[in-house]
Amino acid sequence: MARLSFREQVLRVREDAIVESVNRLLADKGFDLMTVDEVAADVGIAKASLYKHFPSKEALAAAAMVRLLQRTLAVIDQQAARPEATAMQRLEALTRWALELQVAGEMPTLPSQNSSLRAELMAHRAYLELLLQVSERLGEWIVQAQAAGDIDATLPPEVVLYTIFARACDPVPAFLKAAGQHSNAQIVEWVLSTCLHGLHGPAAR
Amino acid sequence: MARLSFREQVLRVREDAIVESVNRLLADKGFDLMTVDEVAADVGIAKASLYKHFPSKEALAAAAMVRLLQRTLAVIDQQAARPEATAMQRLEALTRWALELQVAGEMPTLPSQNSSLRAELMAHRAYLELLLQVSERLGEWIVQAQAAGDIDATLPPEVVLYTIFARACDPVPAFLKAAGQHSNAQIVEWVLSTCLHGLHGPAAR
DNA sequence: GTCTATAGCCAGATAGAC
DNA sequence: GTCTATCTGGCTATAGAC
Numbered sequence: 001m002a003r004l005s006f007r008e009q010v011l012r013v014r015e016d017a018i019v020e021s022v023n024r025l026l027a028d029k030g031f032d033l034m035t036v037d038e039v040a041a042d043v044g045i046a047k048a049s050l051y052k053h054f055p056s057k058e059a060l061a062a063a064a065m066v067r068l069l070q071r072t073l074a075v076i077d078q079q080a081a082r083p084e085a086t087a088m089q090r091l092e093a094l095t096r097w098a099l100e101l102q103v104a105g106e107m108p109t110l111p112s113q114n115s116s117l118r119a120e121l122m123a124h125r126a127y128l129e130l131l132l133q134v135s136e137r138l139g140e141w142i143v144q145a146q147a148a149g150d151i152d153a154t155l156p157p158e159v160v161l162y163t164i165f166a167r168a169c170d171p172v173p174a175f176l177k178a179a180g181q182h183s184n185a186q187i188v189e190w191v192l193s194t195c196l197h198g199l200h201g202p203a204a205r
Numbered sequence: 206m207a208r209l210s211f212r213e214q215v216l217r218v219r220e221d222a223i224v225e226s227v228n229r230l231l232a233d234k235g236f237d238l239m240t241v242d243e244v245a246a247d248v249g250i251a252k253a254s255l256y257k258h259f260p261s262k263e264a265l266a267a268a269a270m271v272r273l274l275q276r277t278l279a280v281i282d283q284q285a286a287r288p289e290a291t292a293m294q295r296l297e298a299l300t301r302w303a304l305e306l307q308v309a310g311e312m313p314t315l316p317s318q319n320s321s322l323r324a325e326l327m328a329h330r331a332y333l334e335l336l337l338q339v340s341e342r343l344g345e346w347i348v349q350a351q352a353a354g355d356i357d358a359t360l361p362p363e364v365v366l367y368t369i370f371a372r373a374c375d376p377v378p379a380f381l382k383a384a385g386q387h388s389n390a391q392i393v394e395w396v397l398s399t400c401l402h403g404l405h406g407p408a409a410r
Numbered sequence: 411g412t413c414t415a416t417a418g419c420c421a422g423a424t425a426g427a428c
Numbered sequence: 429g430t431c432t433a434t435c436t437g438g439c440t441a442t443a444g445a446c
Contacts, residue, residue, distance in 0.1 A: 032238075036439080047440090052411055055441095111235060155404070166377050172367045172368055175317075176363070182361075198401045198405075199360070201359065203354075240420090242422090250431090254430050257429055260423095
């Protein structure tokens with residue numbers, strides 16, 4: 001890989017700072033309530049400068065989602081490197097990581113309804129590529145976990161995949177945090193338990 | 206109760222039509238993407254006339270939520286009238302009803318992040334009153350189901366309550382509908398199963 | 411590439427006649 | 429209470445100087 005010039009490194013660092021701000025603001029207020037002015041103010045540059053780096057608000061959101069998917073893949077790699085772990089344990093670890101990210105207020109979430117945003121995401125190659133990679137690698141583990149009897153084999157793998165994905169925007173952690181009576185770790189364990197064992201709980205197993 | 210005059214009845218009917226439109230638009234596009242112009246056009250009146258009935262966009266959303274909670278209470282009453290049913294069966298029936306409403310595209314959902322909306326809801330007495338009623342009546346069934354061993358007794362009842370509430374805005378049904386390969390009834394059963402028994406499924410019971 | 415200043419647009423809310 | 433026409437503010441995006 002070619003070495004980056006100093007100018008390019010500066011550029012890269014600045015863009016990282018932008019995407020990190022976007023990530024936090026998306027986690028905080030969501031796409032519709034996040035304004036480009038806020039992002040610029042948070043990064044500490046002028047709004048017009050922002051638009052030199054990213055052509056639209058949608059592109060900002062897409063960049064934040066790409067960053068999230070890259071981190072997700074890193075966690076997947078990390079779990080894949082545990083030879084002693086079962087597929088189910090890997091899926092559980094990934095889901096726990098996502099929930100921890102969420103209770104820490106660092107999980108960006110996009111409205112699935114906004115059509116201009118959807119259009120831009122569906123045209124974003126890096127995003128689609130990463131989404132496909134994540135889906136495929138989780139898909140393998142899901143099938144393995146079903147074969148091992150750890151996941152209900154009558155569920156289509158896509159149902160399992162979406163159910164795991166949905167933990168990233170589960171409103172339950174936010175509600176429990178708002179109540180203010182429980183630790184983040186406790187909240188994560190409860191939500192993870194209801195995801196894996198349902199309301200009935202793991203008692204009978 | 207005093208009989209309503211003819212004028213009052215007309216008013217009531219019109220407001221019902223407004224709230225029904227809001228309900229569908231909220232289910233369709235969500236609060237942020239729903240415009241007051243659309244609501245007016247959908248009802249077939251001028252925007253200014255809308256504002257004679259409801260003082261703000263937030264008030265429109267609140268009215269839709271009040272309607273939803275009233276219907277929820279009606280379903281709760283209906284379940285309470287089944288003497289042979291267990292608390293768990295009643296909770297399950299209510300959750301199934303909510304999921305059916307969602308796949309039918311009739312479940313209004315509000316962004317939990319919007320603060321002006323939250324403020325207006327928290328100041329809306331009828332809404333709060335109904336929310337409290339629903340929570341208390343479900344809370345009773347939850348405690349009973351825990352005592353009967355149907356729900357994990359180590360979960361705080363509020364965790365169970367929020368988990369059930371969250372089925373109303375679960376993104377999984379919408380994703381599965383978008384895939385277009387499954388019937389609405391099948392989708393409801395899968396999501397209900399993952400809610401009650403988790404990914405592991407009911408096999409071991 | 412950074413800034414200040416502003417264009418252009420859209421949506422929530424209102425004025426005022428009827 | 430209904431309408432048409434308009435106000436107002438905030439937001440995305442851009443022009444143009446440096």
